[in-house]
Amino acid sequence: MPAKTTRLSPRKEPVQARSRLTVKAILEATAQVLVASGYQSTTTDAVAKRAGVSIGTLYQYFPNKESLVAALIRDHVELILSTVGAALEVHADAPMEIALRAIIHAGVEAHRIDPALHKVLFEQVPRDKLLGKALDASSKLQGMIEEFLRRRAPGLSASRARMIALVLETSVEALTHRAVVEAPDWLRSGEIEKETVKLLQPYLSAALG
């Protein structure tokens, strides 16, 4: 018996088709309840009920409440990372201006995947314990950007690359997130995206200069 370390990994792999559906239903229900009620008020009972399964079934696949959320986070973060990752790859050799635009665009796109879920996940899930790690898309993105920069500008010191990546990632994420919360119209109209370009283009030019 491990010392009551909260496990986050699913309990058992669903092998039959039926159970794969069940797991999917549970995760979808989790997302819905999360969005509708917030993290604190999300109970495993409510999730099970919404998913149309019994509470026992839920616990057959997820060892505890947190593992439910963790799975959701993992999926969501993965989508974000691959969205941005794809942009980076595609523009590996594009002119920097174009590449930056693409990165920003990808960052905004990532927020469009499921804005409501994104908001709950990143604003209400307590960042302590293991969930914190799972939530940490930012540092992974920063790492990806850092690598991208160093390949493009080999002369850059490690420290500078890290700093610039941090600035880029943080700015894009923060501005987009802020727009989601406070100015969804600016998000839709693309204005945020344009403004972010205005902010980062000169900075990046100077930094890589």
Added chain:
Amino acid sequence: MPAKTTRLSPRKEPVQARSRLTVKAILEATAQVLVASGYQSTTTDAVAKRAGVSIGTLYQYFPNKESLVAALIRDHVELILSTVGAALEVHADAPMEIALRAIIHAGVEAHRIDPALHKVLFEQVPRDKLLGKALDASSKLQGMIEEFLRRRAPGLSASRARMIALVLETSVEALTHRAVVEAPDWLRSGEIEKETVKLLQPYLSAALG
């Protein structure tokens, strides 16, 4: 019975000296427990014990758990606002470059007030319900900056002023916060501050053009 609207205001104004001390002790205890245990694990019992008062006394001054945290947030946000507000006031007529530097500096300073508490408050307190509003230092700061900008550049459209303010506020806050969490050394060394200037100076020049 009134429809269980969660009140956030303290239950009664402490008029006597002793009461004021009690309230202070309770709030300090709240902050400590919050930092030590996180929001979820912060119980009113623990707070009362740490404050050295009975649970009954605690409820004499605060109608519920949230009001405790809300009071803490209010105090903290007020400090932040006045820190930045002072900078804005002092540099009302300073050259823009100087003013921007001051704003950024104030933003960083604000995070130095009580970084641990700041982190818990902004990362773990669920942003729904009323606590969300109390937490919303950002939009207030944005408002202050917006007003500052419009006074300095009367030609600016309302919409542009709002956007620029949003960019400034968001960037400063996000970068500083990120530094608190991931690179405290860069915060202490002032590097973050410098980098933020590098990011915002050109943007602002162009924007106010």
Added chain:
Amino acid sequence: MPAKTTRLSPRKEPVQARSRLTVKAILEATAQVLVASGYQSTTTDAVAKRAGVSIGTLYQYFPNKESLVAALIRDHVELILSTVGAALEVHADAPMEIALRAIIHAGVEAHRIDPALHKVLFEQVPRDKLLGKALDASSKLQGMIEEFLRRRAPGLSASRARMIALVLETSVEALTHRAVVEAPDWLRSGEIEKETVKLLQPYLSAALG
């Protein structure tokens, strides 16, 4: 946080008169439910209900179900030990025959304290974990008897003293317990006591030579 070691000690000492009554009521209720329903079916809810307190009150004094039973066991074992202990002390210098009779009598008496509770406690409480230790009246009794023997017969080797004590304690306890379960009339009539004397008197004479 200690690694989920089941604590058996009561949670907090009742200081006020009212709470001391509450604790007593809870323990009495525990005994009643235990006797009525057996260990497995004894739920904290049932105990609280029977005690006429809320489940919350129960948990204010006992951290978990096992601690409830443990407290009961401790009390019960203490009574047993003091019953036999008293007999040993009083007959420290009595002729061996008289002393043996007294020990046996005390052993039987110990079973009369609360036979029904005794039965549940010793037959149904799982002897693993900590409860096992708490339940181990036997080895303590054995120790007491061993010491008694060595004081009376200083020539006895440690090993022999231990063996004889084991035989005495085990026989008295087993026969009495068996009588409780299968022949309560023999217990009441004193026949078991007489027969036990017949069994142990010759053995002890021979053993002590």
Added chain:
Amino acid sequence: MPAKTTRLSPRKEPVQARSRLTVKAILEATAQVLVASGYQSTTTDAVAKRAGVSIGTLYQYFPNKESLVAALIRDHVELILSTVGAALEVHADAPMEIALRAIIHAGVEAHRIDPALHKVLFEQVPRDKLLGKALDASSKLQGMIEEFLRRRAPGLSASRARMIALVLETSVEALTHRAVVEAPDWLRSGEIEKETVKLLQPYLSAALG
């Protein structure tokens, strides 16, 4: 619907060879899990997994958890009874001293069959309900001994025969069991056996006159 009377008998007689193997595997798994985890923590799931069958298959042969344990107990008790029974039969006409020695020896042997299982079965299985009866090897043994005695000493009153049998059975079982738990070395060395003879030989001589 019949009033939920817990059945203890296996659900159906395994007629085919494969079925018999399955049943055996399940029972062996039960014993292993029981020994490894204790009664409380023994789950039907764990048993099925260990037996390498599905939970559904397990329930095909055993109607409920208790029937599993009951079957195990029945087997184990049967072994005990036949061990002692054989000794009684073989020594039906042997001198009493020899016979007693043999009985005691058989009693000890019975504990050597599977000490770990014996311990769990007799210490942790709740003695209420039907399991209690299944567990009651003692009274059966007592009956066998009683019959043995009456055949050997026809003058003995029924009541005396019962009492002596009770004393013999209880003493042998208690001392051996105690040795298993607290002094396994005395069990292995045969010392317990010798001491039990010393205890019972004189008693029996006197009792049978």
Added chain:
DNA sequence: GATGAATGAGTCTTCATTCAT
């Protein structure tokens, strides 16, 4: 027959909040 997915009643336990003293 065998499988394992699904069920859900039942337990323990927590903690914000009330109220008698």
Added chain:
DNA sequence: TATGAATGAAGACTCATTCAT
């Protein structure tokens, strides 16, 4: 006013058992 005992709704989680495939 202060105290802390008492409350109980609510939630996480288990596990014996059933049943569709």
